[in-house]
Amino acid sequence: MNLELSQTEENYLKAIFTLSLTASKAVSTNAIAEKLETKASSVTDMVKKLADKKLVDYKKYQGVSLTENGKGIAVRVIRKHRLWEVFLVKHLDFSWDEVHEIAEQLEHVKSIKLTKELDRFLEYPTHDPHGDPIPDENGNIAHHTDVMLSSLQAGSNCVVLGVKDSSKSFLKYLDGLGIKLGSSIKIINIEVFDNSMKIELGDRIMSISHQITKNLFVKKELEC
Numbered sequence: 001m002n003l004e005l006s007q008t009e010e011n012y013l014k015a016i017f018t019l020s021l022t023a024s025k026a027v028s029t030n031a032i033a034e035k036l037e038t039k040a041s042s043v044t045d046m047v048k049k050l051a052d053k054k055l056v057d058y059k060k061y062q063g064v065s066l067t068e069n070g071k072g073i074a075v076r077v078i079r080k081h082r083l084w085e086v087f088l089v090k091h092l093d094f095s096w097d098e099v100h101e102i103a104e105q106l107e108h109v110k111s112i113k114l115t116k117e118l119d120r121f122l123e124y125p126t127h128d129p130h131g132d133p134i135p136d137e138n139g140n141i142a143h144h145t146d147v148m149l150s151s152l153q154a155g156s157n158c159v160v161l162g163v164k165d166s167s168k169s170f171l172k173y174l175d176g177l178g179i180k181l182g183s184s185i186k187i188i189n190i191e192v193f194d195n196s197m198k199i200e201l202g203d204r205i206m207s208i209s210h211q212i213t214k215n216l217f218v219k220k221e222l223e224c
Helices: 007-020 029-036 040-052 068-092 099-106 112-121 168-177
Strands: 056-059 063-066 157-163 184-190 197-201 204-208 216-220
Touching: 007 029, 007 040, 007 063, 007 068, 029 040, 029 063, 040 056, 063 068, 068 099, 068 112, 157 168
Parallel strands: none
Antiparallel strands: 056 063, 157 184, 157 216, 184 197, 197 204
């Protein structure tokens, strides 16, 4: 199916796909409005347009779900976005908090050949700079099976594999703390009062909030 879609339409499909990963049922128009920072009335208008193009299923008061065609388009946009993020970080030395906004623009380039060549040039990466899986050429996408830092106990050792919150402000905050993909963390203590953690990061000891620990995907290693 070869539809000419606007950037806004592609952004809606991508948002619905992302929200559907954590939704127990169809995605609400309010959730879409919040994610895209727009009015619920605007979401309803767009969803009806996408439904006319058979890209979503929409029933009033019951939410929105992607059709197979809609899902395919969303995954292709996500694939391009994440490949461009890898390129920007690996070859143009952008920091991981800078790349999202630029990739938001580049993800709408239509050329299939460009996407294939970009993937080949990057040597077929499986994850973007934030640790999110990159869909393959056939649209297959793995989802995080890693644990959150907040789920580990004192004495655990782990390596940072990704972030749940990829907002620029959060990534910048992590940069300030020196927490990056591949960082090794040892949990020294967990505060009962607010679930904040005292951790060892390299040669430093620091405390990090529960808000941080519940947004870091990690791979657990040997315990002390």
